[in-house]
């Protein structure tokens with residue numbers, strides 16, 4: 001990429017950057033921060049920074065609970081990125097002075113019925129088979145950890161290393177960090193890559209990447225709710241809770257400021273309408289797992305579009321026919337957890353380093369021409385609610 005040349009010296013002339021980043025979501029902003037911090041001149045194009053999927057995302061950092069059948073390479077990338085999160089969060093907070101809601105209490109996975117537990121235990125056995133830290137807990141042990149769980153909860157497991165961050169704090173912090181490092185934000189969309197004048201362009205536009213690159217990135221709708229504990233108190237639970245509830249999948253994410261995020265649907269649709277049926281199902285499953293939620297204020301119901309790919313994994317690296325254009329998109333359900341590693345891997349590529357072996361399974365060429373032309377819209381979700 002920029003091999004054989006030094007980054008441009010600092011200058012007030014911002015006309016031709018070293019790197020143009022398209023998209024100021026968590027992925028684009030983290031890449032911009034890392035590139036600018038390495039001395040590159042960076043311009044980030046986005047008409048509405050932080051308005052994509054991250055604006056609604058729950059912020060679970062769940063490589064263990066989301067280690068699904070058939071996704072071993074993705075699981076490896078998720079684990080590698082989650083391992084970078086503590087240092088990444090500390091550095092971001094030290095750089096900006098902003099707390100980003102990074103919490104490490106861990107994730108409880110619980111089931112209500114025998115069928116729910118059978119489904120969950122099959123996945124936990126798979127995760128344990130990969131050597132992941134999933135610890136089965138009896139109902140009494142679950143209630144010792146979270147007394148507010150419903151009496152109906154019949155069993156569960158702990159994924160202690162699955163953490164959380166608040167994306168609504170993370171993205172403004174990344175924007176501040178990128179700008180302090182020298183990145184310049186341009187509040188306009190990129191309509192065609194031919195409009196970008198830079199030796200290297202990074203396309204980090206989430207669902208917007210498909211129109212710019214032809215890559216098979218499709219919108220996967222997620223409806224999600226935000227509730228608040230009454231009287232401004234903290235929620236009555238501390239762990240992220242993922243529930244198998246009468247065949248539904250639901251998660252509950254407690255924030256220190258009293259907010260609880262309750263999500264989410266997984267729908268092969270591109271609208272952001274909130275439907276009564278989805279709200280009803282989310283609330284019913286959430287209250288079944290944690291009855292006190294019924295007393296909480298419902299403060300927001302919203303939908304966002306995950307940038308999905310045919311194999312649920314991100315697309316990282318040069319376009320097959322444009323080595324000067326790097327894709328950093330398709331992060332689907334995992335864009336928050338994958339933010340640190342994506343930024344590190346892409347900045348290495350920009351600087352012309354030897355590509356990290358971690359990148360190999362995630363190249364832009366892996367789908368072939370047909371998938372690119374067809375948009376690759378191959379539904380692969382296993383359920384209707386969750387993540």
Ligand SMILES: Cc1cc2nc3c(=O)[nH]c(=O)nc-3n(C[C@H](O)[C@H](O)[C@H](O)COP(=O)(O)OP(=O)(O)OC[C@H]3O[C@@H](n4cnc5c(N)ncnc54)[C@H](O)[C@@H]3O)c2cc1C
Nearest residue numbers: 023025027052053054059060190206208222334335336337
């Ligand atoms: C309901 C829901 C829950 C989620 N929960 C989690 C979770 O718990 N954990 C997790 O890791 N992930 C979660 N995600 C996924 C996560 O939000 C995404 O993977 C992540 O936001 C992707 O980041 P991004 O920067 O690539 O894209 P986005 O966040 O979508 O940002 C893309 C940016 O690009 C800009 N853009 C688009 N087109 C153009 C263009 N042509 N020119 C310029 N700018 C453009 C947009 O304005 C936007 O600001 C969730 C998503 C949803 C919808």
